[in-house]
Amino acid sequence: MFETLTLAGLPAEDEALRPAIRALADSAAAAAPADVRARSWSGFDRDFSRRLGAAGFLGLTLPRRYGGGDRGPFARFVVVEELLSAGAPVAAHWIADRQSAPLILNYGSEAQRERFIPPICRGELVFCIGMSEPGSGSDLASVRTRAERTATGWRLNGQKIWTTNAMHGDYMIALVRTSGTADDRHAGLSQLIVDLKAPGVVTRPIVDLAGDAHFAEVFFTDVDLPADALVGAEGEGWQQVTAELAFERSGPERVYSSVVLLDAWIAHLRAVGRDDAATLALVGDFTARLAMLRAMSIACTARLALGESPVTEASLVKDLGTAFEQELPAAIGDDLAAYPGEPVDAELHRTLMFVTHIAPSFSLRGGTREVLRGIIARGMGLR
Structure with a gap:
C-alpha cells in the first residue's frame, strides 16, 4: 500500500x-564552463571517480568488509547532492555505485561480492x-534477449x-530471458553479469540531439558466459530489477539535472541587475519547487534508511x-526571449541549448x- x-x-x-565532498567536487568542476558542468551525469572521468573512491566517497552504504563506508543512504544523498550541484563528472562510477554494487550485495553470491564490490568502491x-531493447519501448517485461544454459x-x-x-x-x-517467451512476461527473466570485452559483444554509440x-x-552473438554470471536466482530477475529501480528513482539525481542552468540564469539576472517583481516571482517559484522536491527525496531516503523499498x-x-527539470529550460528560454535588449553571454546560451536538447530524455531514463x-496509481489503489 502507498x-x-x-x-x-x-x-x-x-x-x-x-565540506570535504564539496571541495573535491569543486576541484573537478570549478574551472569548467557551465555547459560542461551541465553534463555532470554524462561527464566521464575515470581519474576523478578513482579520487572519489580513494577519499571514501564511493560505496558509502556498502559494508566495510567489501571496501564500503558502512554508512546509510543519507550519507550518499549528501555526496550526490554536492557532486551534481557542482556539475562534477560522475558517469564513470555512477551506475556501479548507485545500482550495481547494491544489487550484487543483496542478490549476488559471496564470490561475486568479493570480486566486484571492492573495485567498485x-x-x-x-x-x-x-x-531496454528495440521494439519494447517502456515494456521492460517483453525483453527478448535470451541466455541458454550450456x-x-x-x-x-x-x-x-x-x-x-x-x-x-x-x-x-x-535483464535477459532464461526460460519461456516474451508472452510469459515477468516469468523466466534473470540477471546476468556480462563482460563487455567478451567475444561476441559489439557496442555502438548513439549520438543524441x-x-x-x-x-x-549493444549486440550479443553467441556470447559464452560462466555459470557464475547469474545474479541471484534464475527466474527472479523481475523482482530484483523492481527493487533496484527504487535506488534509481528517488535520489537527488531526479531533481538536479537542470540545476547548473538555473544557477547560470540567476547569475545572469544579477549581472544585468534585473530584480523586478515578475522575475523575483519566477526565481521564487523555481526555488520553492526545488526545495519541495528535495524534501520529498530526503523523505524517500529516510524510508530506504529504515530498510524499506518505497x-x-x-x-x-x-x-x-x-517535470521540474524539463520545465526549467523552457521557462528560462522564454524569460530570456522576453528581454531581447539584455546581453546573454555565450556560456549561458550554450548551457541553455544543451539542457533544452537533452531535457526530453529526462522523462525516459529511469522509467517513462x-x-x-x-x-503510482497501483500504489494508491486506483488500478
Missing part, C-alpha cells in the same frame, strides 16, 4: 561530509545496465539499446522531479512518465 511521505532531516554526521570498474554456463544472444556508457563499460548487468554519445546499443514514493519523486504514473 504510504505518505514523512518529512525528515539529514543527520548531523552525514551533513559533516559536505575504489572507482575502478564501470558498470552499465542492460534493460555445459559450462550460459550462451547469450540478443540486443540492448539506450545503454548508458556501454562503450566505456567493463561489465553490464543485463546535443551531439553527445553517452548512450549505446517503490511508489520513488516513482512520485521521479515523475515530479522530471506513463510507466511511473501506472506504478
Whole structure:
C-alpha cells in the first residue's frame, strides 16, 4: 500500500561530509564552463571517480568488509547532492555505485561480492545496465534477449539499446530471458553479469540531439558466459530489477539535472541587475519547487534508511522531479526571449541549448512518465 511521505532531516554526521565532498567536487568542476558542468551525469572521468573512491566517497552504504563506508543512504544523498550541484563528472562510477554494487550485495553470491564490490568502491570498474531493447519501448517485461544454459554456463544472444556508457563499460548487468517467451512476461527473466570485452559483444554509440554519445546499443552473438554470471536466482530477475529501480528513482539525481542552468540564469539576472517583481516571482517559484522536491527525496531516503523499498514514493519523486527539470529550460528560454535588449553571454546560451536538447530524455531514463504514473496509481489503489 502507498504510504505518505514523512518529512525528515539529514543527520548531523552525514551533513559533516559536505565540506570535504564539496571541495573535491569543486576541484573537478570549478574551472569548467557551465555547459560542461551541465553534463555532470554524462561527464566521464575515470581519474576523478578513482579520487572519489580513494577519499571514501564511493560505496558509502556498502559494508566495510567489501571496501564500503558502512554508512546509510543519507550519507550518499549528501555526496550526490554536492557532486551534481557542482556539475562534477560522475558517469564513470555512477551506475556501479548507485545500482550495481547494491544489487550484487543483496542478490549476488559471496564470490561475486568479493570480486566486484571492492573495485567498485575504489572507482575502478564501470558498470552499465542492460534493460531496454528495440521494439519494447517502456515494456521492460517483453525483453527478448535470451541466455541458454550450456555445459559450462550460459550462451547469450540478443540486443540492448539506450545503454548508458556501454562503450566505456567493463561489465553490464543485463535483464535477459532464461526460460519461456516474451508472452510469459515477468516469468523466466534473470540477471546476468556480462563482460563487455567478451567475444561476441559489439557496442555502438548513439549520438543524441546535443551531439553527445553517452548512450549505446549493444549486440550479443553467441556470447559464452560462466555459470557464475547469474545474479541471484534464475527466474527472479523481475523482482530484483523492481527493487533496484527504487535506488534509481528517488535520489537527488531526479531533481538536479537542470540545476547548473538555473544557477547560470540567476547569475545572469544579477549581472544585468534585473530584480523586478515578475522575475523575483519566477526565481521564487523555481526555488520553492526545488526545495519541495528535495524534501520529498530526503523523505524517500529516510524510508530506504529504515530498510524499506518505497517503490511508489520513488516513482512520485521521479515523475515530479522530471517535470521540474524539463520545465526549467523552457521557462528560462522564454524569460530570456522576453528581454531581447539584455546581453546573454555565450556560456549561458550554450548551457541553455544543451539542457533544452537533452531535457526530453529526462522523462525516459529511469522509467517513462506513463510507466511511473501506472506504478503510482497501483500504489494508491486506483488500478
